[in-house]
Amino acid sequence: MVDTLPTLYLPVDQSVEFELTSRDVIHSFWVPAFLQKRDMVPGRTNYMYLTPQETGTFHGKCAELCGEYHSNMLFNVEVVEEDEFVEHLETLEEGHLDDTYDRNPNLHDQATITGG
Numbered sequence: 256m257v258d259t260l261p262t263l264y265l266p267v268d269q270s271v272e273f274e275l276t277s278r279d280v281i282h283s284f285w286v287p288a289f290l291q292k293r294d295m296v297p298g299r300t301n302y303m304y305l306t307p308q309e310t311g312t313f314h315g316k317c318a319e320l321c322g323e324y325h326s327n328m329l330f331n332v333e334v335v336e337e338d339e340f341v342e343h344l345e346t347l348e349e350g351h352l353d354d355t356y357d358r359n360p361n362l363h364d365q366a367t368i369t370g371g
């Protein structure tokens with residue numbers, strides 16, 4: 256399962272700013288190895304700053320009980336050298352997520368079924 260998770264790439268030894276928000280409910284961005292976590296709140300932007308100091312694979316998860324899919328909110332973090340990071344960036348389209356991980360359509364279906 257770990258192989259199919261979304262992966263966040265970060266460059267080693269460079270400061271990184273995370274801009275954290277949510278499009279549905281409150282979540283919490285947590286990579287235990289980074290020793291920080293921060294809430295992600297709809298309608299608000301929180302920030303987290305860090306500098307990854309070693310390359311490697313780390314595990315991230317949502318740290319706020321957010322609903323039915325909470326236990327599936329897992330991701331990988333790859334901290335890589337600068338050239339590998341740039342190479343990876345070039346494979347991304349605009350750097351935005353598509354709807355692949357969007358749970359809102361599920362919530363909408365549920366609301367329709369229950370008339371809510």
Ligand SMILES: [Cu+2]
Nearest residue numbers: 317319321325
């Ligand atoms: Cu959660």
